Amino acid sequence: MSPTSVVLITGANRGIGYGVARNLAKQHPDYLIIIGSRDAAKGQEAASALKAKGLTSMTSVVIDVTSDDSIAAAKAYIEEKYGRLDVLINNAGIALDVKDRGKYPLREMMQRTYDVNVFGAAAVTEACIPLLEKSENPRIVFTSSTVGSLARTSDLTNPWATAPIPAYSTSKAALNMLMVYYANILREKGFKVNASCPGHIGTGLNSYRGTGTVDEGAANLVRLAVLTKDGETGTFSTAQGPRPW
Numbered sequence: 001m002s003p004t005s006v007v008l009i010t011g012a013n014r015g016i017g018y019g020v021a022r023n024l025a026k027q028h029p030d031y032l033i034i035i036g037s038r039d040a041a042k043g044q045e046a047a048s049a050l051k052a053k054g055l056t057s058m059t060s061v062v063i064d065v066t067s068d069d070s071i072a073a074a075k076a077y078i079e080e081k082y083g084r085l086d087v088l089i090n091n092a093g094i095a096l097d098v099k100d101r102g103k104y105p106l107r108e109m110m111q112r113t114y115d116v117n118v119f120g121a122a123a124v125t126e127a128c129i130p131l132l133e134k135s136e137n138p139r140i141v142f143t144s145s146t147v148g149s150l151a152r153t154s155d156l157t158n159p160w161a162t163a164p165i166p167a168y169s170t171s172k173a174a175l176n177m178l179m180v181y182y183a184n185i186l187r188e189k190g191f192k193v194n195a196s197c198p199g200h201i202g203t204g205l206n207s208y209r210g211t212g213t214v215d216e217g218a219a220n221l222v223r224l225a226v227l228t229k230d231g232e233t234g235t236f237s238t239a240q241g242p243r244p245w
Contacts, residue, residue, distance in 0.1 A: 003082075011092030017092070023215060029057060032082070084134035086139065112167075139231075140186075195237075
């Protein structure tokens with residue numbers, strides 16, 4: 001039996017991406033979920049661990065979002081194997097000024113962060129659009145962050161407003177703009193394109209400092225991944241509701 005939806009999640013061998021894969025598989029066993037990982041062994045290990053829990057519609061693919069060749073190879077594999085893509089979750093991300101503060105000069109830190117969080121998400125989206133166009137209900141989800149909200153950052157009563165994370169916060173603001181761009185140009189083709197902030201979740205991204213669980217962080221991303229044809233598009237939200245730009 002062919003899957004009702006083929007889903008690619010970048011950066012899914014751990015953290016929020018892994019939580020999304022797990023919860024999506026639990027709630028929708030008819031979905032085929034492809035765990036995207038830079039490291040083949042880690043991707044296969046993650047898929048095998050989920051299969052061992054009874055979540056059998058799981059596989060993996062190597063995809064390094066900073067490499068156009070890697071993105072092209074992953075796209076070619078999905079096209080040859082499944083013929084289409086129904087859901088793309090742009091989850092791969094880094095937070096060098098959270099986890100590795102002081103390790104890199106500012107320019108290098110900004111360049112590395114944007115290469116993954118913004119340029120990588122754009123390149124993967126662009127590559128996957130032809131596959132998504134073959135879906136009856138194409139959906140794209142971007143894993144963003146509330147620290148990228150200009151409105152909330154402009155509010156000095158917000159404790160995150162002065163957080164020393166310029167690379168991460170500005171990359172997420174740029175990612176939100178990227179999401180709106182794709183939502184606009186793909187709207188007439190029936191695409192549902194949205195962004196979600198998981199919340200302050202403890203993962204490897206932030207050295208496991210956080211107040212929420214991975215399952216809580218995954219909840220809204222999963223909701224957006226399974227939107228029906230009449231679902232929203234061009235939105236930025238959390239599990240608690242819309243977030244201000």
